[in-house]
Amino acid sequence: MAFSDLQPRLSTVLRPTERPWIGLAVVWLVLAVGAALIAGELARRQAEGDLARQAQAGAALHAAVLRSELEKHRSLPLVLAQDPEAVALLTDPGPARTDQVDRKLERLAEQTRAAAIYLLDAKGVARAASNWRLPTSFVGEDYSFRPYFTRAMQTGDAEFFALGTVSGRPGLYLARRMADADGRVVGVAVVKVEFDALEADWRGSGEPAYVADPSGVILITSVPDWRFRTVAPMSDAQRRQVLTGQTLGHDALAPLPFRTADARPALVTAAVDGPPESWIAASADTATPGWTLHLLSPAGTAILVAVSNARAVALLAVTLLMGAVGVLLRRRQLAEAQMRAEEAARADLERRIDERTVELRAANDELNRQIDERRAAEAGREMLREELVQANKLATLGQIAAGVAHEINQPVAAIRTSAETVLAYLKRDDGEGVTRTANRIAELTARIGSITDELRAFSRKTTSRPSAVSPDEAIDGALVLLTGRLRASRIAVTRAKAPSLKVLADRVRLEQVILNLVQNAVEALDEAGVAEPRLSLSVAATGDGVEIVIADNGPGLSDEIAGALFTPFVTTKATGLGLGLVICRDIVASFGGELNTRPSDAGAVFVISLKAA
Template sequence: MKVRDRLSRPTTAPWIALVAIWLAVAVLAMIGAAELARRDALAELRRQAVANADLHAAVLRSELEKQRSVPVVLAQDPEIAALAADPGPDRAARVSAKLEGLALQTRAAALYVLNAEGLAVAASNWREPTSFVGSNYAFRPYFTQAMANGEAEFFALGTVSGRPGLYLARAIGPASARVGVVVVKVEFDALEAAWRDTGEPAFVTDGRGVVLVTSEPDWRFRRSRALTAAERRDILADQTLSGQALAPLPFEGEPGRVVRIAGGPRAGEWMLAETATDTPGWTLRLLDPVDRAITGSTTNARVIALLAVTLLAVAAGVLLRRRQQAAARALAEEAARADLERRIDERTLELRDANSRLSSEIEERRRAEASREVLREELVQASRLATLGQIAAGVAHEINQPVAAIRTHADSAGAYLDRGDADGVKRNLDRVSDLTGRIGTITDELRAFSRKATGPVSAVSPTAAIDSALLLIGHRLRDAGMRLVRSDATDARAMADPVRLEQVIVNLIQNAFEAMIEDQTIDPTVTIDIVQNAGWVEIVIADNGPGIDPAVAATLFTPFVTTKGQGLGLGLVICRDIIAGFGGELGLRPSAQGAAFAITLRAAS
C-alpha cells in the first residue's frame, strides 16, 4: 500500500518552483541583456558617427581645395591685372566672359574682380540683372583683409543675392602695389543636399560657434554657444545678418554624447560627433540617430535572453520529467518485484531460485537504464548564437591623387596663361574638369561600398585602366626615381567597371610605392604585366621591395590587418571586394623578391 500511495501522490511542487525560477531569471536576464546591448550600441554608434563626420569633412575639404586654387590662378592673369589697374569696356567684357566660362567649369557661384577702390570691374554674372559690375564692395571684410594680407576667406550672406556662401579673395599685384582683388564665391547647395540625403544632420561652425554650412536650412547662422555682446554685434555687421539670426541651436551637449531635440522634424535623441576641417576655426559636427539603433539592439538582446532562459527552462523541465518517470518506473518495478516475491514464496522453493535470477536480471536492467539516462543527460547541449557582421566602410584616400593632379594642371594652366597660350589653358582646364568628375565618381563609389552596392560591368581595356591609373600616380613614381616596366597585351579586354578597376590598380601601385619608399629599396621598380589565358585576363603588379611578411600573408585580406605604420587595413579588403564583384579574384602571388598581386578577370567575349 505504501508504494501505491507514493505512485498516486501528486508531484506538482517541482513544476511550480521551476516556473517561478524561470520567470525570475528571465526578467533579470532581459534587463541585464538590454542594458549591456544599450551600452554596446552607444559605443558602436559613437564610432560610426565619428567615421561619418570624417567622411563629410573629407568631402568638404575636397570641394574647398578645388575652389581655393581658382583665385590664386586668376590673380596671376595679366589681363585681369591690367583690367584692375586700368578698366576699359572692351577689356572688362573679355574678362567677364572668361570668368563666366570658368564659373561654369568650376561650379563656382560667382567670380568677380574688384579694383583698388573695391569697385567690381568684371564678373561672371555680368549678363544677369543682378550683375556685380559697378557695385562697390570696399566695405566687405574679405576685400579689406585681402588688400592688407594678400588673401582672405569670409562666410556671409550676399548683399545682392541674399544667398549664403564662402568668399575666397586673392590680392592682385605685390604687397607694395596692390591693384585689386579677385573674389570667388562658393555656395554649398549641392554639398548640403548630399548631406541631407543621408538622413544625418550635419553642420559646420566657425570659431565663434556660428553655423555656416548645414544640411538643415533652419539652423544656418544659429549659434552653438553663448556669445558676448561684442561678438554678436561684430557677427551681425560682418555677415549682414538680422538680429534674429543668432538664436541657439535646438540642442545642447558635448561631442561623443547623446543630445535631445525636443521638437520639429528632427525631434528625438542623436549622437553628436565632431571633427576638425582644414579651414582654420571651422568644425564639422554630425548627428546620428540613436532611437533605431538602441531600440533594435535592446529588443534583440531581450529576445535572445528570453530564448536562452526558456531553452534552459525547457531543458530543466525535460530532465525533471525524465527523473520523475525514472522514479515512477523504479517504484513500479519495486512493487512488481515485491508482488512477484510474495507469489514465489507461496509456491515452491525451486521457483525461489528462478526469482533470485530474475531479481538479478532486473537489477542489471536498472543499472543499464541508469547508465542510459546519464548518457542522455551528457548529450543535452545548449545551442549557439552567432552574429555575422562585416564592416563596409569606405575610406576616400584615393581622392588625394586626383586632387594632386588637379593642382598640377591648375599650375600648368597658370603657366600657359602667363605665356598667353589659350589652347594650353583650355586643355588643362578640360583635364581638371575630367579629374573633378572622377573625384565625384570615386566618392559615389566609396558611398556604394558603404551600401554594398555593385555597379554594372562591361568590356573594358586593362591597358586603358592602367594608363588612367598612372595618370594619377605616375608622377609620384617619377618624382621618387622609380622605374616602371610594362608588358601590356593591348588587345586584351576584360569584364569590369573601368573606374573601380582603376581604383584597384592605383591602390596596388600605391602600396608598392610606399613599401619601397619605406624600405629605401635600391633601384625601386614596379612591373605591370597583362596576361590573357583561355577565358581569363590577369593583371600582375609586382615590385622589388621588402615583400610581405609570411606571418602577415595568411591574413593579409582580413579587415584591419596591415603592414603600414599608419594603415587601417581596409584597402586590400575593399580591392578584393571590388574584383569579386566583377566575378574575378585578387590574390598574392609567390615572388622571389618583393611582392606581387594578381588581378584575375573574366575575358570579354
C-alpha cells in the same frame, strides 16, 4: 506481464506534484526579469558604442568631402591674381578688355561651378564679374565695406562667410590680393562658393550635418533653420563681433535647442523635421581654420532594436535554462516509476528474447545453407568461364589450323628437297655444300619447332595470375599463328613496337585476345574485298598504363553495331555465336584493364588498355 499492461499504473505513479513546479516558476520569473534588465543595459551601451564609431566615421567622410570642395575653389583666386589679362584690366580698364575678362570669368564659373567670380579694383569697385549678363550683375558695385576686401588688401588673402548683398544667398568668399609686375596693389580677386549641392547631398543621406566656425556659428547645414545659429549660447560681446560686416535675421545667433558633442560622440535629443528623436552627435576637423563639422546619426531605433533583441535573447536563454531544469525535475520524478516498470518488463523481455533466439538460430542456419549454395554456384560459374575461354581458344585454333598447316608444309617440303640435295653433295664429295644444306635444314626445323611450340603453349589451359608481360612478345606469338592466314589474304601488317614496356597480364590469355581481334579484322577485310588490305598493331604508354591498338582499313563499325558489340550473342557473322568479343573483354577485365573500340573514319579500331607493370 506485457509493458502495455503497466501503462495505467504508470500514469498514476508519474503524475507530478505541484510544489516543485511552483518554486520553479518563481525562480524563472526572478531570473527572467533580472536577465532582461542586465542584458538590455549591456546591449544599450554596446549599441551606443557602435553607433558612435559609425557616426565618427561618417563625420570624417563628410569633412573630407567638404575639404575637397574647398581646396578646389581656393586655387581660383590664386590663379586669377597671376592672370595677365585680369591684372591688365585693373591697371588700365577699357570696354574691350572688360568684355574679354567678363567672358573668361563666366566660362571659369561654369567649369568650376562657383557661385560668382569677380575682380575688385583697389577702391573696392567691381570691374568684371562672371554674372555680367544678369540683372544682378556685380559690375560697378562698391564692395569696399566687405570684410573680405579689407582683409585681403591688408594681409594678401581672406576667407569670409556671409550673405550676399545682392542675392541674399549665403556663401564663402575667397579673396586674393592682386599686384602688377612692379608689385603695386591693383585690386582683389574674389570667388564666392555656395554649398547648396553639398547641403542637398547631406539632406539626402538622412543624417543632419552642419559646419560651425571658430565662434560656434553654423555656416553650412543640411537643416536651413539652423543656419547662423550657434552651437552654444554667446555673450553680447561675441554677438557684436560676429555681426560685424553681416546682415542677419532676427533669429540669427540663437543657440541650437540641443547640446552639441565636443571631442567625443555623445547621445543627444533633437527635433529635425518632426518630433524630438535620439541622435549620436559626432564632430570632425575640416582643415579650414576653426571650422568643425558636426553630424547627427539616428540612434533611437537602432538602440531600441538592440535592447529589445538582447532582452528577448536573455528571456529565451532563461526560459531554456528553466526548461532544462524542468526536464531534469520531470526525469527525476519518472526515474523511480520507470525503474519499477523496467523490472516488470524485463521478465517479459527475457521470454521474448528466448523465443526470438530460436527463430534467429533457424534463420542463421538457413542463411548459412544459402551462402554455401552461393559459393558453390560461384565456383561453378568460374569453372564455366574458364571452360568457355578454353573452348574459345580451341575454336580459334581450329579456325587457323589450315594456315598453320600450310606454314608447316612449306618448311617440310623444303627439308625434303634439302635432304635430297645433301645426298647429291655426298655423292660428289662436296663437304661445303653438305654443311650449307644441313644448316638450312636446321633453320627450317627450328621454324617448324617455333610454330608447334606456339600452338602447344596457346592450346594449354592456364589460370595463372597476371604478371609482367611484354605486349610485343604477345603480339609476336599471335602473328606466328596467323602468318599463313595473313599471307593468303595479302594483308600488309605494320608494327609500332615498344620493347621496354611491360604490362600486368597473362601472356597466353593476352595472346588469345590479340589473336581473336586480328582474326576478326582479317575476316572483315576478306568479306569487304578491300583492294589493299592493311592491318596495324601498335604499343604505346599512356600515363600510368599501356595501350595496344589494333586497327584495319576495312568497312569499320556502324553506330548500331558498336553500341551492342560486347553484348553476348550479338554478332555480324553468319556462323558466329557472338561470344568472342565478350570473352576477350572478360579476359582483359581479369587483368584489371579494359577493351574498347575507338571511333575512326576508316576501318575498325580496338584498344586494349592495361596497367603498366
